[in-house]
Amino acid sequence: MSHILKDVIRNLSVDCVIFGFENHSLEVLLIKRARKPSIGRWALPGGFIKKEELVDDAANRILQETTGIKNIYMEEVAIFDKVDRYPKWRVFTLGYFALISPEKYLITTGIDTKEVKWFKISDLPKLPFDHQDIFNTSLEKLRTRVRYRPIGFELLPKKFTLPQLQKLYEVVLGKKLDKRNFRKKISGMNLIINTNEIDIKNKRKATLYMFDKKNYNKLKREGFIFEL
Amino acid sequence: MSHILKDVIRNLSVDCVIFGFENHSLEVLLIKRARKPSIGRWALPGGFIKKEELVDDAANRILQETTGIKNIYMEEVAIFDKVDRYPKWRVFTLGYFALISPEKYLITTGIDTKEVKWFKISDLPKLPFDHQDIFNTSLEKLRTRVRYRPIGFELLPKKFTLPQLQKLYEVVLGKKLDKRNFRKKISGMNLIINTNEIDIKNKRKATLYMFDKKNYNKLKREGFIFEL
């Protein structure tokens, strides 16, 4: 939460669900709260919206203030409106979600936060307020999304291997995929470009690819069917 | 807008985009405003949310107060947050949308409304505030939705003919569909049931169907791919 309550609309806040993919698992960014209520608890980064601010701008300001991450593309998930969700007074909150590649961003402990950390989604601490709800809804949104829009660009390093990409899809969808069919589908989309480089950091030599940004954005705009 | 400003959160409102299908065209329900601002203009039914109210409840209350329609299922579209969207002070509004069959509901002129009327979406009056934006976003949502979830149950009378259903899809998608392929697809979904009755009201005799509510809801929950 923002540390100053003037200039804000006290009934409207934003909470951010930032997903990252690392070490073969899906993670989410949490902050340890430095302020009441729920001081000392791990929670979603969030805060109040200012009186003359757009929600997108608020989400980015708050994310930067709390975690140091700036200027990312976030998307509205839903409004969360339980009457007693915030213990002090009535606050509606807008869930915002984003996908980022952890290695592309430096996280720093910011305003109102004691600590900022990535958590595996399979191993989350108990979250305060209705943050578990917000997280669940966002995850569901991500899982629906992946069937209709490409993901990966935001979650993987610039250059990545096909096994990495496949693993990402498997983690998000929660099921194993057939290697050859996965590759066939991906390659049929003109979504990725072979860099003709080999990944040597990995245990095995694997070909490095990058996204074809133009096509990626086209598919993202227009949608497609990715029934896996 | 609600006619009393106490007990409401002055920064948060709901505006409803109610779609109906009648006379072979898609329509939307508008009210003629009886209060300032924009008195006398045709606008979306809307109003402020009360301090202890859930958004869904607010949307239903407001819709009933303004149009008489009660207890329908509405879905969040997005938040609309332009700083000057409301001329008097800062108001964020939640767009809510619904599909209903006009013949199933009686519309009545309510609080703060001079008149309530269905408008063909191809022939809308100039809307005040950002209501055109809200309408456009909702229509886009409907057009996306129709590809992944069944529609029709909410938009057609209890018993309907296949040409009617096809026409609905054509109007929503904005393109003509092949009759035989359309029927093949629909019948492959176990979505509708033949009532073994004949529609005589229509110019031609056509078989009447009804939705298989159980399957309809299942498909609605799980989603499907309806690429037409």
Place this chain on the structure above:
DNA sequence: TAATTACGGTGTATAAAATACACCTATGAG
């Protein structure tokens, strides 16, 4: 009242897409 038009209803052949499935090779680990 005969002719014409409009609409409801039906099936098949072809193309495209999804799926199931198995082995080879190189490397790192023990």
Place this chain on the structure above:
DNA sequence: CTCATAGGTGTATTTTATACACCGTAATTA
């Protein structure tokens, strides 16, 4: 040195999507 692990590759089958034409009946109109 051997074994386990992971990257990489192609084909046959099934399923789904698409393109396409005619008949019968009832309403309309000449």
